[in-house]
Amino acid sequence: MTEAQTQPQKTNKEKRQELERFLSVPENHEATQRRLLSKINKNGTIPQRNPELGPCWLWTGATTGHKPQYGKLHISAIKQQPRAHVVAYLLKHGVTPEDKTDIDHLCGNTLCVNHNHLEAVTHHENMLRVRKGWKKPPIDEASRTTRFFDAVAHEIRKSSILEIQEKTGLSHPTVSKNRAAVRSDPFIGPLVIETEKQLEQATADHEQHARAVAAWKADPVPQLERRAKHLNQESQQLPSSDR
Structure with a gap:
């Protein structure tokens, strides 16, 4: 042994x-x-x-x-x-x-x-x-409303169930139930989907702007040349009296 x-x-x-x-x-x-x-x-x-x-x-x-x-x-x-x-x-x-x-x-x-x-x-x-059920206190209507709108916010941000559990301390079934309620709501559901699209577009715009700024910092000469050419074209299109 x-x-x-x-x-x-x-x-x-x-x-x-x-x-x-x-x-x-x-x-x-x-x-x-x-x-x-x-x-x-x-x-x-x-x-x-x-x-x-x-x-x-x-x-x-x-x-x-x-x-x-x-x-x-x-x-x-x-x-x-x-x-x-x-x-x-x-x-x-x-x-x-x-x-x-x-x-x-x-x-x-x-x-x-x-x-x-x-x-x-x-x-x-x-x-x-x-x-006595001390582990599960009764949920009043205000708390239910808060949980629902929390679920809306998490859905918009596309948080995973695990991320929501870590942030809220809620159980997996509760998180899943709240997410299903948000998606199936005839008024809130479409708003969530539309907001997701707007956030995705805003993120894409932000990334494009960041790339442009990075390119400018790396080599500003091409941008300055294009700007000078654009201003020259505009000045040529003005009437001679406005020059």
């Missing part, structure tokens, strides 16, 4: 304590914090629940894959892949309370790693919040 097979499996509590000890070393704390910050988009949406907490910090690194998705951070020194929001909490608070082992999201966004959005709770309390 190999050494790995003979060693007993560590419990979740033992793994957490090992992670806490690792992060308590100043060099490890600083290095892990740099890694964490390099995989965060701080321009997330403000949560509908507890908006006073400010915007979510969305994790852009590896995830657990299953739903709901959680970020994960590989730490080779201790052979662990703890959830990113747990690491964010420990970097801020050092340890979790003995009786509160679950790190819950006050914002309801499982990809959020903003330490101000995280709270240590008992496993029982965490499960109660899930059953």
Whole structure:
């Protein structure tokens, strides 16, 4: 039998304590914090629940894959892949309370790693919040309207579903549903398509202008010669009394 097979499996509590000890070393704390910050988009949406907490910090690194998705951070020194929001909490608070082992999201966004959005709770309390639907706050009409017009804006910019998820924190089905609603709307749909065409033309015009400016900077002589020839032709077309 190999050494790995003979060693007993560590419990979740033992793994957490090992992670806490690792992060308590100043060099490890600083290095892990740099890694964490390099995989965060701080321009997330403000949560509908507890908006006073400010915007979510969305994790852009590896995830657990299953739903709901959680970020994960590989730490080779201790052979662990703890959830990113747990690491964010420990970097801020050092340890979790003995009786509160679950790190819950006050914002309801499982990809959020903003330490101000995280709270240590008992496993029982965490499960109660899930059953009460605390993860999915009710959406009022104003929020629905905002989401719809956000979807319009993303459609005009031709953002991908992944880009929209990163910017809004919404799930894949929600993004797809909003996009379908925009395209099928008898009034908004044609406007979105027309605006896309206008943006494409504006982009093409901008690129053409940029190429002309670049050509001018590279060699202005041909442009000056053409301008001089044009002015000479205009002067010859004027009546002699106006010359």
